Amino acid sequence: MSDSKDNQLEKYAEKVRRAKIVRKIVLISVAIIFFIFISALAFGYIYIKSALGPMDDESIEMVAVEIPIGSSSTQIGRILEDEGVIKNGLFFRYYVRYKNETGFQAGNYELSKAMTLDEIIDELKEGRMMQDADLVFTVPEGLWLVNVARIIAQNTDHEEETIIETLSDEEYLNKLIENYDVLTEDILTEGIRHPLEGYLFPARYDFLEEDVSIEVIIESMIERTDKVVTTYMGYYPDHPYSIHETLTLASIIEREAQKEEDRYKISGVLYNRLDRNMRLQVDPTVAYAIGEHLYMTSIAQTRVDSPYNTYMYAGIPIGPVANPGEASIKAAFEPEEIDYLYFYARYGGDVLYSKTYEEHNRIHQQYRHEWAEAAQSEESGEDE
Structure with a gap:
């Protein structure tokens, strides 16, 4: 009887010991997760504050920046980053989309590294045009990609064959997929004739200089498609079809x-x-x-x-x-x-x-x- 009681006490003590260990592990795990969460919040806050702030708040240097006609927010961000007036061009793109900022003006600017991101955005919306567009062309709705390439070739010095090659270059396509939400791996599916078919937005395009690169023209078109599609994706988060599928349906509707x-x-x-x-x-x-x-x-x-x-x-x-x-x-x-x-x-x-x-x-x-x-x-x- 005494042995049985001792065994019960030992089992109870063992349960208490294990419970203490489990509680200790849980508390440590919770503490680690909480620490990681707080650290991530702190890092995010510091990064965003840094990206929104000036590159050098004591700088008196003015930087000459040229924004060509037809530049997308991605291209503007890249220019500003290359000129050293903002920290991250990709952050610029997502920030202006978050704030729904539009109306950026082409022109020549004198920007300071002491300006905040919001100050730079305000300046870009009050642009000063230095000259009329030297390159203007219009892409109608419903064209095939080969016809779009022909229009570009007819209005620029680029050869139609070279344009098609650029539009099909896998390395370039992967770079575009990284930069634009509207583009996914679906465009690289085996059997697709032209990966960017459906993504070259029909519109009028104006560029400050005649010798605009093929890449700048292509990205201007994709930027417009990206803006339109992501806007509607935001309106319909439960949409039953992928972006690629939806653009495919849109292309059929356009032709019919x-x-x-x-x-x-x-x-x-x-x-x-x-x-x-x-x-x-x-x-x-x-x-x-x-x-x-x-x-x-x-x-x-x-x-x-x-x-x-x-x-x-x-x-x-x-x-x-x-x-x-x-x-x-x-x-x-x-x-x-x-x-x-x-x-x-x-x-x-x-x-x-x-x-x-x-x-x-x-x-x-x-x-x-x-x-x-x-x-x-x-x-x-x-x-x-």
Whole structure:
């Protein structure tokens, strides 16, 4: 009886000892985690305070800084860092996005290393233009990347082939992926024809000098796409598709819709088909797969084996089939809630919607002659 009681006491003492050890370990772990957390907060605070503050608050030196026309916030940050007036160009980019700062002016500036980041931003928004833009060109919505490269070549001294090579250079692409949130590893997926297809924002571009590098032009375009896409991603954090997939849908919408209201309806049809695991079966993907703009898509063409061909493969294609503008990007994020599963774009821009294949087929048979006649007119040299 006495031995049993002693054993119980020993077991109880052992439990108490183990409990003390566990509590000690937990307390130490909590203390370490708390220390790391406080250290991280302190480091972050110190870093941000340092990045926002002047490079040298006692400096009286003025630094000449030139901001070219068409410079993105990334390029401006890089220039300011290279000139030694800010600590980190990447921090500048994210800070101006956080504060939603826009309206930076090209021109020549005299900046001091004693200026804070906010003071520099204010100065850049009151820019002094030294001259008109020497290089101006416009990229329309819905073009293929090769056509965008042709426009750049026609307006600069860069060869079209060299532009395409730069747009496909893997080392350069990886650098861009590091610098822009809109770009992900998806653009490097095997089978993609042009990695930056869909990411060259259609707009007017102005540059202070004629001999602008290919990289500056490309990054100006990506910067605009990045700003538009990340804005809508912020509005729709639970968006069901990745950035790459959404831009792919936007490119289809851009190629299919001519009127504003149709963008949202076509987007709704695409979402409805995806939700029902139906193939999208949209003609612009066939044209891109073939590499030829088509008036009409034949049955044989819909059987071309390509990851872009939505008649052959279900789901969203491997990548964008054009470069969409903001209206189509917005529509890809905001599909209209409709019951339609089919749409038919008539020659001239009108789009007709239907809920059943039978209804869609009747519409197709009724109006397909319009496209046939347009194709014949082009072949005979007449205006569309």
